[in-house]
Amino acid sequence: MAFDQSELRSARWFDRGDLKTFGHVSRLKQMGYDEEDFRGRPIIAILNTWSDINPCHSHFRDRTEHIKRGVVQAGGFPLELPAIALAENFQKPTTMMYRNMLAMEAEELLRSYPVDGAVLMGGCDKTTPGLLMGAISMDLPAVFFPAGPMMKGCWKGEALGSGSDAWKFWDEYRAGNIGECDLRGVESGIARTPGHCMTMGTASTMTSIAEALGFSLPGAASIPAVMADHSRMATQCGRAAVDAVTANRRPSDILTDDSVHNAAITALALGGSTNVVIHLIAIARRAGLNTSTELFDALAAQVPLLANIRPAGAHLMEDFYDAGGLTALLESLRDLLRPHALTVNGKTLGENIAGAEVHAPDVIRDRTNPVSTTPALRVLTGNLCPDGALIKPSAMDPDKMHHVGPALVFDDYAELKERIEDPTIEITEDTVLVLRGAGPVGGPGMPEWGMLPLPTRLLEQGIRDLVRISDARMSGTSYGTCVLHVTPESAVGGPLAALRTGDQVRLDVTAGTLDALVTDDEWEKRLAAVAPGVFDGDRGYLRLYRAHVGQADAGCDFDFLAGVGNPEPDIH
Numbered sequence: 001m002a003f004d005q006s007e008l009r010s011a012r013w014f015d016r017g018d019l020k021t022f023g024h025v026s027r028l029k030q031m032g033y034d035e036e037d038f039r040g041r042p043i044i045a046i047l048n049t050w051s052d053i054n055p056c057h058s059h060f061r062d063r064t065e066h067i068k069r070g071v072v073q074a075g076g077f078p079l080e081l082p083a084i085a086l087a088e089n090f091q092k093p094t095t096m097m098y099r100n101m102l103a104m105e106a107e108e109l110l111r112s113y114p115v116d117g118a119v120l121m122g123g124c125d126k127t128t129p130g131l132l133m134g135a136i137s138m139d140l141p142a143v144f145f146p147a148g149p150m151m152k153g154c155w156k157g158e159a160l161g162s163g164s165d166a167w168k169f170w171d172e173y174r175a176g177n178i179g180e181c182d183l184r185g186v187e188s189g190i191a192r193t194p195g196h197c198m199t200m201g202t203a204s205t206m207t208s209i210a211e212a213l214g215f216s217l218p219g220a221a222s223i224p225a226v227m228a229d230h231s232r233m234a235t236q237c238g239r240a241a242v243d244a245v246t247a248n249r250r251p252s253d254i255l256t257d258d259s260v261h262n263a264a265i266t267a268l269a270l271g272g273s274t275n276v277v278i279h280l281i282a283i284a285r286r287a288g289l290n291t292s293t294e295l296f297d298a299l300a301a302q303v304p305l306l307a308n309i310r311p312a313g314a315h316l317m318e319d320f321y322d323a324g325g326l327t328a329l330l331e332s333l334r335d336l337l338r339p340h341a342l343t344v345n346g347k348t349l350g351e352n353i354a355g356a357e358v359h360a361p362d363v364i365r366d367r368t369n370p371v372s373t374t375p376a377l378r379v380l381t382g383n384l385c386p387d388g389a390l391i392k393p394s395a396m397d398p399d400k401m402h403h404v405g406p407a408l409v410f411d412d413y414a415e416l417k418e419r420i421e422d423p424t425i426e427i428t429e430d431t432v433l434v435l436r437g438a439g440p441v442g443g444p445g446m447p448e449w450g451m452l453p454l455p456t457r458l459l460e461q462g463i464r465d466l467v468r469i470s471d472a473r474m475s476g477t478s479y480g481t482c483v484l485h486v487t488p489e490s491a492v493g494g495p496l497a498a499l500r501t502g503d504q505v506r507l508d509v510t511a512g513t514l515d516a517l518v519t520d521d522e523w524e525k526r527l528a529a530v531a532p533g534v535f536d537g538d539r540g541y542l543r544l545y546r547a548h549v550g551q552a553d554a555g556c557d558f559d560f561l562a563g564v565g566n567p568e569p570d571i572h
Contacts, residue, residue, distance in 0.1 A: 005040040005041075008040075008042060008043075008116050008245075009114070009115070009116045009140070010038075010042075010043040010114040010115060010116050012114070012571055013114035013571060014038065014039055014114065015039070015040075020571060024114070025039075037077055038077040041075055041076050041077045042075070042076040042077070042116045042117060042241075042242050042245040042246065043076065043077045043078075043079060043114055043115045043116050043117075044071045044076045044077065044078050044079070044115065044116065044117050044118060044119060044238070044241045044242060044245070045079055045080075045081050045109065045110060045113065045115040045117070045118040045119070046064055046067050046068065046071075046078055046079065046080045046081065046118070046119045046121065047081055047083045047106055047109060047110075047118055047119070047120050047121060047131060048060055048064055048080055048081070048082055048083065048121045049082075049083050049084065049085045049086065049102075049121055049122050049124070049127045049131070050064075050082070050085065050121070051085035051087065053085065053087045053090050054085040054086070054087035054090075054124055055087070055089070055191065055194065056087070056088070056123055056124035056147050056150075056194070056195060056196040056197075056203065057085060057121070057122075057123065057124060057127075057147055057194075058194040059147075059194040059195070059225055059226065060121055060147070062231070063121065063145070063230070063231065063234045064080050064121070066231050066232075066234035066235045066238070067119050067121075067145065067234045067235065067237055067238040068080070068238060069235050069238060070234070070235035070236060070237060070238020070239040070240075070241075070242075071119075071238035071239070071241060071242055072238075073235070073238070073239055074238065074239040074241075074242035074243060075242060076117075076238075076241070076242035076245070078238065079113070079115065081109050081113065083102060083105050083106060083109065083131070084098065084101060084102050084105055085124070085127070086098055086099065086102055086124060086125070086126045086127050086130065087124060088124050088125045088126070088203075093443060093444060093445055093447050094443065094445040094446065094447035094448065095124075095125060095126040096126060096440075096445045096446050096447070096448075096473065096556065097443070097444055097445025097446075097542075097545060098126070098130075098445075098541075099126040099129060099130045099133075099279075099556075100130070100133075100545070100549070100556075100557060100558050100561070101130075101541060102126065102127065102130030102131065102134070103129075103130045103131075103133035103134040103137070103557075103561065104134065104561070105134065106120070106130065106131050106133070106134025106135060106138075107133075107134035107135070107137045107138045108134075109134075110134065110135065110138040110140050110142075111138055111568065111569060112569055115140065116140065116141070116245045117140055117141035117142060117143075117241045117242070117244055117245040118135060118140060118141070118142040118143070118241065119142070119143050119144075119145050119237050119238060119241045120132065120135055120142055120143070120144045120145065120215075121145050121147070122144065122145075122146070122147065122207075123146045123147025123148065123195075123196045123203055123207055123225075124147065124196050124203055125196075125201070125202040125203050125206065125275070125476075126202075126279075127147075128144070128146070128203070128206035128207055128209070128210055128279075129206060129279035129280075129282060129283055131144065132144060132210060132213075132215060132283050132286075133282055133283055133286050133557070133561075135251055136251040136252075136255055136283065136286040136287050137286050137561065137563070139250050139251050139252050140250065140251075141241065141244035141245045141247075141248070141249055141250055141251075141344075142215065142241070142244070142251060142344070143215065143216070143217070143237045143240045143241045143244060143344050144207075144210045144211075144215040144216045144220075144344075145216070145220065145233070145234060145237040146207035146210065146211075146216060146220055146221050146223075147194075147195060147196050147203075147207070147225055148195050148196070148207075148223050148224050148225035148226075148227075148230050149195050149196055149197065149198040149203070149204055149224050149225060149316075149317035149318065149321075150162065150191060150192065150193045150194060150195030150196065150197070150198050150224070150225060150226075151192065151193045151195070151198065151224055151226060151318055152198060152316050152318050153165070153189050153190040153191060153192055153198075154189050154192070155185050155186050155189040155190070156185065159316065160186065160189055160190045161190075161197075161198060161199040161310040161311070161316050161477070162190055162191050162197040162198060162199055162201075162477065163197050163199050163201050163311075163475055163476075163477025163478070164199045164201075164310045164311040164477045164478075164479065165186070165190060165310075166186075166190060166477075167451065167477070167478060167479070169182075169183065169186045170183075171454070171459055171464065174456050174459055175456070175459040175460050176460065193224075193225065193226045194225045194226060195224060195225030195226065196225075197476075197477055198224075198316045198317040198318060199309065199310045199311060199316060199317070199476070199477045200270055200271055200272060200273070200307060200309040200310065200311070200312065200313075200317070200476065200477075201273055201311075201475055201476030201477035202273040202275040202276070202279075202475065202476035202477075203476070204221070204270075204272075204309075204317055204476075205267060205270060205272035205273040205275070205276050205476055206273075206275075206276065206279060207220075207221040208221045208222075208266055208267075208270060208272070208326050209263045209266060209267060209272075209276060209279070209280060211326055212259070212262045212263045212265075212266035212326070212330065212349070213254065213255060213259045213260070213262070213263045213283070214254040214255075214259050214341060214342060214343030214344055214349060215251070215254060215343075215344055216344070217233065217236055217237060217240055217344070217345055218327050218343075218345070218352035218353065219233070219325055219326065219327050220233050220237070221325075221326050222317065222320055222321040222325030222326050222327075223321060223325075224317065224318050224321060240344060240345055243345070243346070244344055244345075244346075247346060249342075249344060249346060251287065252287060253342055254341075254342055254343060254344060255283070255284065255286075255287040255289070256287075256289075256341060256342075257289060257291075258338040258340065258341040259338075259341040259342075259349075260280065260284045260289060260291050260295070261295070261299075261337075261338050262330075262337050262338055262341055262349060263280055264280065264295050264296055264299050265299060265303055265333060265336050265337055266326070266329075266330065267280070267296070267376070267377075268296070268299055268300055268303035268305070268375070268376045268377060269303050269304070269305065269306045269307060269329060269333055269376075270305075270306075270307045270309070270329070270376075271305045271307055271309065271312035271313065271371065271372075271376045271392075271394050271395070272376065272476065273475070273476025273477075274377065274390045274391075274392050274473065274474065274476070274484055274485070275473055275476055276476075277293055277296055277377065277390060277485070277552075278473070278485070278552055278555055278556050279555070280555075281293070281553070281554065281555035282554075282555030282556065282557040283555075284555075285554070285555055285557060285562045285563075286557075286561070286562060286563065287563075288562070288563050292553065293379045293388050293390070293553055294379070296377050296379060297377075297378070297379040297512070300375035300376060300377050300378060301375060302336065303333075303336060303375075303376070304365075304367055304370035304371075304372070304373060305365075305370055305371040305372045305373075305374070305376050305394050306329060306332065306333075306364060306365045306366075306367065306370055306371060307320060307329060307363075307364060307365075307371070308362060308363050308364070308365055308371045309363075310477075311395050311476075311477055311478065311479040312371065312372065312376070312392075312394040312395045312479075313371050315362075315363050319360065319363045320363055320364070322359065322360065322363075323358060323359050323360035323363035323364045324356060324357055324358045324359050324360070324364055325356075327352065327353045327356035328353075328356040328357055328358045328359070328364055329358075329364050330349070330353045330356070331353045331354070331355070331356040331357075332358060332364070332366070332367070334350065334353070337349065337350070339351075339353075371394075372394045374393045374394050374398070375393050375394065376392065376393070376394045377390060377391075377392060377393075378390070378391050378392075378393050378509055378512055379512060380483060380507075380509075380512050380513060380514040381512060381513060381514070382513045382514040382515040383495060383515050383516055383518075383523060384469070384486060384495055384496060384499065384505070384514050384515060384516055385483075385486045385487060385495070385496075385514050386487075386488075386495065387487040387488055387551065387553050388485070388487050388552075388553050389469075389483050389484060389485050389486045389487065389514055390483070390484045390485045391481070391482065391483050391484065391507075391509060392479075392482070393509055395478075395479040395480070396465070396479070396480060396481040396482070396509075397465040397480070397481050400465065400467055400481040400507070400509075401508075401509045401510055402507070402508050402509070402510065403430075403432075403467050403481075403506070403507045404504055404505070404506045404507075404517070405430035405431055405432045405467060405504070405505060406430070406431060406432065406501075406502055406503070406504060406505075407431075407432045407434050407469075407499055407500070407501055407502065407503045407504075407505050407516075408425065408427060408431050408432065408433055408434065408501055409434045409436065409499055409500060409501045410433075410434065410435050410436070411436060411437055412435075412436075412437040412438070412442075413435065413437075413438060413447070413449050416435055416449075416452065416453075417453075420452075420453060420454075420455050421455055421456060423457070425455075427455060427458065429458070429463050429466065431466060431467075432466070432467045432468070432469060432505045432507075433452045433454075433466055433467070433468045433469070434468075434469045434470070434496070434499060434505075435449060435450075435452055435468075435469070435470035435471075435472060436470070436471055436489075436490035436491075436496045436497060436499075437471075437490055437491055437533075438450075438470050438471050438472035438489075439471035439472065439486075439487075439488075439489025439490065439491055439492075439494075439551070439552070440489060440549045440550070440551060440552065440556045441489060441491040441492055441533065441535075441546050441549060442471065442489055442490060442491030442492075442533060443472065444542060444545060444546055445545070446471070446472055446473050446485075446489075446552065446556060447472055447473070448472065448473050448474050448475045448478070449470060449472040449473075449474070450468065450470045450472040450473055450474030450478070450482045450483075450484040451468070451474045451475070451478040451479070451480055451482050452466075452468040452470065452482070454466060464480075465480045465481050466480075466481065467481045467483070467505070467507055468480065468481065468482045468483065469482075469483040469486065469496075469505070469507075469514070470482075470483070470484060470486065471485070471486040471487070471489035471490055471491075471494065471496055471552075472484065473485065473552075481507075483507065483514060485552040485553075486514075487551045487552045487553045488551055489551065489552075490530075491532065491533040492532050492533070492551070493530050493531065493532045494530075495516075495523075495527060495530075497530045498516075498523065498526035498527050498529075498530050499516055500526075503516050503517070503518055504516070504517040505517065544558075545558075548560060
């Protein structure tokens with residue numbers, strides 16, 4: 001069926017022949033545009049999350065020009081619309097608190113302006129889910145353009161991975177094994193180009209998820225940020241956005257139970273960040289899908305870890321790209337996927353990955369030679385986490401798969417930092433470190449505090465891992481025996497608030513359980529005495545956030561944002 005320009009959404013602004021049309025057209029002319037530039041053409045919003053304080057997106061100013069070129073080539077009219085940058089390294093208390101703000105901003109930008117489709121520019125951890133959530137709720141044709149990973153870091157000839165090696169060398173510095181000069185060298189060499197983390201942290205996990213869901217063009221997620229291939233992909237995304245508009249190919253056509261299944265398979269094969277569980281649940285629920293942690297738990301035993309990328313593996317994203325990238329990994333998993341799922345370019349996922357080859361079998365492993373047979377993710381339940389918790393077995397000490405030890409409980413992160421080095425605190429390799437007050441409400445925003453620091457005296461003894469439990473998250477670049485996302489969190493009256501220092505805690509990763517070894521009667525008595533936190537001093541966005549944010553098992557989205565179907569603006 002031929003594309004009818006009169007059906008463009010933007011025609012409501014520009015083609016009605018009334019006073020409002022006069023005002024809209026005259027203001028575009030004020031900016032130097034001729035009517036032939038925009039009238040009758042698909043108008044494509046370029047949602048750009050560039051800012052001066054987001055190093056992952058520092059190349060986005062250039063990439064917008066490449067995207068615009070593709071839009072114009074395809075007969076569209078590009079409009080760049082800035083959106084909040086969510087700079088993971090700098091924004092406090094956590095960008096997770098502002099993911100929903102970006103989702104709201106993306107949705108409202110697309111709703112309130114005369115646009116027919118969008119290119120979503122993101123990559124730094126929370127920008128990918130935030131942009132997708134907003135676009136899905138608005139349900140306009142949208143293509144996701146990933147920022148791409150930075151190139152490898154280097155120090156004294158050793159390849160460095162952002163995040164993962166930061167934790168590693170910081171602990172070596174605290175243990176006295178490297179000095180101040182060495183630390184400065186690592187600091188200068190660990191992140192040397194534009195782009196997001198080149199480890200399999202949250203950024204690389206979520207851009208891969210965007211591609212597996214069908215919102216990115218094939219191969220887009222794996223391209224390093226500074227390569228010429230990345231510039232060419234930007235132009236392709238501009239053309240693809242116009243094509244999606246003319247074909248009326250919307251997020252609601254792409255995001256289905258089948259595409260979510262493919263995304264979960266992808267996350268597990270990559271050994272991806274635990275954050276993917278929260279984000280994928282939130283993304284899916286924007287389309288009315290009832291995705292839960294059970295999806296990951298059900299698939300984890302079937303999907304081996306094949307991407308040999310830090311922190312669970314040895315290589316970095318640059319190597320992954322050269323080895324064939326995400327399309328090659330997915331082609332090797334075709335029998336586990338649902339390849340008929342539609343993608344943004346109008347082809348199925350199966351068509352997009354057909355024929356992709358692995359060029360470096362140590363980087364993208366065959367299923368007969370996986371990086372690990374240990375599941376990439378495991379959902380835990382028990383009296384400490386009745387609604388679930390997560391652990392990443394592929395990145396933990398295998399000797400701690402079954403562990404019983406005494407709890408050392410901290411009520412918040414400030415107390416943890418203040419007391420962890422206290423020499424009077426009894427702490428051994430068997431101790432279970434517990435942090436509460438760090439969930440979505442308590443944190444606020446569920447900060448990435450879950451890789452709790454070990455005291456220096458244990459590091460000096462050569463100990464590098466303890467069982468750690470929290471209602472926080474952790475960076476996808478982190479590692480260790482870290483139980484995360486304990487739900488419900490302590491700040492809303494969850495059972496973690498009832499745990500006391502000295503209580504024996506049992507972790508059984510194989511069985512998927514986490515329990516305080518306290519008698520039932522005593523436990524019930526403690527739970528009855530737990531009261532939710534009171535936050536009377538909140539104002540502004542924080543007040544909105546705490547009042548409406550869901551728990552981790554529901555994706556930490558706002559209770560009023562699930563689903564599609566908000567009204568179009570009245571432009572009379």
